Amino acid sequence: MKYVRRIVYSLFLTAAVNALPLGWFASGCAVAVFRAKWLYLPLAAFLWVNIRPIPKTGPTKRIQRLAEGCELLWLFAAVCCVTLCVQAGFLWSAFSVTGGRDGAVFGVVLELLLAVLLLAVVFWNGMIRVYLTSVQLGIKHRILAALCGWIPLVNVWYLVKIIHICGDEVEFETQKWELDAVRAESEVCKTKYPLLMVHGVFFRDFRYLNYWGRIPRELIRNGATVYYGQQQSAAAVEDSGKELAERIRQIVEKTGCGKVNIIAHSKGGLDSRAAIAHCGMAPFVATLTTINTPHRGCIFAEYLLGKVPQAARLKIAAAYNATMKKVGDPNPDFLAAVTDLTESACLRRNEVTPDAPGVVYESVMSYCKKAQHGKFPLNMTYPIVKHFDGLNDGLVSVESAKWGERFTLLEPQDKRGISHGDVVDLNRENIRGFDVREFYVKLAADLKRRGY
Numbered sequence: 001m002k003y004v005r006r007i008v009y010s011l012f013l014t015a016a017v018n019a020l021p022l023g024w025f026a027s028g029c030a031v032a033v034f035r036a037k038w039l040y041l042p043l044a045a046f047l048w049v050n051i052r053p054i055p056k057t058g059p060t061k062r063i064q065r066l067a068e069g070c071e072l073l074w075l076f077a078a079v080c081c082v083t084l085c086v087q088a089g090f091l092w093s094a095f096s097v098t099g100g101r102d103g104a105v106f107g108v109v110l111e112l113l114l115a116v117l118l119l120a121v122v123f124w125n126g127m128i129r130v131y132l133t134s135v136q137l138g139i140k141h142r143i144l145a146a147l148c149g150w151i152p153l154v155n156v157w158y159l160v161k162i163i164h165i166c167g168d169e170v171e172f173e174t175q176k177w178e179l180d181a182v183r184a185e186s187e188v189c190k191t192k193y194p195l196l197m198v199h200g201v202f203f204r205d206f207r208y209l210n211y212w213g214r215i216p217r218e219l220i221r222n223g224a225t226v227y228y229g230q231q232q233s234a235a236a237v238e239d240s241g242k243e244l245a246e247r248i249r250q251i252v253e254k255t256g257c258g259k260v261n262i263i264a265h266s267k268g269g270l271d272s273r274a275a276i277a278h279c280g281m282a283p284f285v286a287t288l289t290t291i292n293t294p295h296r297g298c299i300f301a302e303y304l305l306g307k308v309p310q311a312a313r314l315k316i317a318a319a320y321n322a323t324m325k326k327v328g329d330p331n332p333d334f335l336a337a338v339t340d341l342t343e344s345a346c347l348r349r350n351e352v353t354p355d356a357p358g359v360v361y362e363s364v365m366s367y368c369k370k371a372q373h374g375k376f377p378l379n380m381t382y383p384i385v386k387h388f389d390g391l392n393d394g395l396v397s398v399e400s401a402k403w404g405e406r407f408t409l410l411e412p413q414d415k416r417g418i419s420h421g422d423v424v425d426l427n428r429e430n431i432r433g434f435d436v437r438e439f440y441v442k443l444a445a446d447l448k449r450r451g452y
Contacts, residue, residue, distance in 0.1 A: 006074070009049055013075055014082045016046035017118045046118065049075065050125050058170070059177035066133040067170045072126025073163050076119060077156075083115055130162065135428045136169045137162065172430055176437070180221050187223025189444035192452055193259045193286045195219065196251065198229035198244065200266025200424075201337050204328060205230050211265075213425025218437040224444050227251050227260070231271060232329045234320065234337035237349065240267070241274025245281050252284050259286040261447055263440075265424050266396070267341060269293030269363075269403075273353055282356035286452045288404070289443065290363045292393055292423050296400040297346030299388040300381070301338060346400075360452070361404030364443075367391050368417030375427055378419050393420040410434065 053071040058064030131142060141162065148158040199211040205228040210216060216226045231243040248260055262285055264272040269290030275281045276288065305313070317334035324332040339345055355361050368374050371382040378394030389397035398409065410418050413433025421427055425436045 005054070006071075006078075009053065009075055010078045010082070012042075012045035013049050013079045013122070016042035016049075017079060017083050017115050050122060053126075057174075059174055062133045063170055063173050063177075065129050066166055069126045069129030069133065070163055070166045070170060072122055072129065073159065073166075076122045076126060077159060077163070079122070080119060083119065130166045134166050134169060136165050136430055138427075138429070141165065169430065176218075176435075180218070183222065189219050189441055189448065190223030191225075191261055191444055191448045193261050194225040194227055194251065194255065194257050195444060196227045196229060196248065196260040196262045198231070198262060198264035198268035198272055200268050201341070202233055204233045204324075211424065211426070213428050214437055215425050215440045218441060219444055222441055222444070229264070229268060229271070231268075232332055233324050234329070234332045234334050236333060236336035237267070237270045237274050237340045238278065239331075239333070239336070240271035241279055244271050244275040245279035248275065248281050248284050259284050261286050261452055262288045263291065263443070264288065264293065265291040266293055266420065267337065269295070270340070270346070270349070273355075274349075276356050276359055277353045282359055285356075285359050287360040287362065287447060290361075290401070290403055292365055292396050292401055292420055293363065293403065294341055294346060294396045294400045295350070295363070295403045297343035298341050298385070298396065298400065299343045300385045302342035302344060303388060305338065305342065355404070362406045362408070363401055363403040364408045364410065364423075365393070365396070365398050365401035366410040366418035366420075366423045367393050367398055367412075368419050369412060369415070370417065373417035374419035375421060378421060393418065393423070395420045410439070 050072070053068050053075065056064060058067050130137065137145075145158050145162055148154045197212055197216065199205055203211045205211060219226055227247075229244050230247055231240045235243075251260060252258065262272045269288070270293060272285075272288050272290070276285050313335060320334040321329075321332045340349070368378075368382055371379045373379075374382055374394035382392065382394045385392040385395060385397065389400065391398045401407075410423070412418055414431075416431055416433070418431065418434055422429065422431060422434075422436065
């Protein structure tokens with residue numbers, strides 16, 4: 001059905017783009033175009049295609065607008081090719097019949113310019129829609145598309161690339177929405193105890209900028225109850241552990257849930273272990289699942305701290321702490337946070353931070369195959385971490401992340417690896433072979449299945 005509609009719309013749009021300029025000159029002026037009854041159909045077709053290029057099929061308004069943008073760009077590309085041939089035919093006829101005299105060629109050129117103007121309306125209508133609604137285009141593709149638009153042939157190649165990226169996004173998001181709709185009643189993520197999601201270092205739980213990307217919404221849509229750690233962005237592990245302990249008490253007292261299931265990323269896993277072992281939270285935690293957490297520290301972090309001059313360290317720390325105080329951290333401590341991630345600090349802490357009986361400890365880790373698989377700055381740190389720590393996600397090594405009764409290694413299914421940021425959907429990127437949202441849905445569903 002989609003392809004039939006595309007053929008019909010392409011014919012309508014081609015007729016409109018080529019007939020309206022012709023009607024302009026045949027009728028003598030723009031006002032007369034609206035009086036020429038034979039132009040009503042192409043004019044209506046042009047307006048209709050621009051307003052409603054596809055039926056209402058998208059699961060959300062954003063996906064609907066994105067799908068409409070993709071369709072308009074596809075129609076633009078198809079009609080461009082046909083219009084080029086049609087206008088070339090008109091131009092050839094003008095030369096062959098009149099020999100280029102009597103202004104015939106000039107008239108055809110003006111018609112061509114009007115056709116280009118009409119096609120530009122279709123193009124910008126589609127481009128604005130995808131620019132405003134696509135998540136997967138990102139900043140990089142938006143900038144490159146703007147730059148490539150001025151280079152002949154390259155602009156065609158990049159237009160096809162944009163259509164492909166946005167089309168895949170529409171298909172992927174529609175399939176996910178349909179899957180959630182089918183299993184909505186089963187509430188596969190409705191665990192016995194609520195989920196407490198604990199962020200890593202140098203981030204906060206902002207209200208409108210979720211550290212966990214699209215994951216919490218997907219969990220909630222499938223029945224989960226989700227809370228956030230809300231600890232400072234950077235502090236010593238013990239200090240962050242105290243903050244988390246207070247947060248757990250608040251949740252238990254407010255809801256009467258008894259316990260929580262902690263899902264913690266990066267340093268958040270160390271903070272959570274400290275809260276359980278040193279702050280008396282063991283009776284209130286059912287499970288702790290750490291995601292890409294450096295339980296045995298980072299050798300490269302220790303190396304860098306030793307190489308950076310003390311004056312530079314203090315200056316960086318002061319700038320960071322001052323900035324984070326302005327956005328809500330009561331007492332941020334950049335140097336304490338970084339120092340607690342070093343190998344020596346983690347090994348010392350492990351000796352005095354035993355796993356609490358009655359709490360289920362599990363860990364998850366991912367890795368990149370190449371430096372370019374991580375977004376900046378992970379693509380810069382990856383080779384350094386690989387030199388000191390081995391296979392890693394851009395910050396944490398696989399060996400350092402192993403902890404607890406069960407360890408899960410996320411193997412990349414495609415050439416693309418899974419970085420430290422990808423595993424928490426930090427960049428909102430759909431990775432071929434790894435559906436990050438579905439991974440967390442299955443994680444929560446497994447906790448539910450086991451009675452947690």
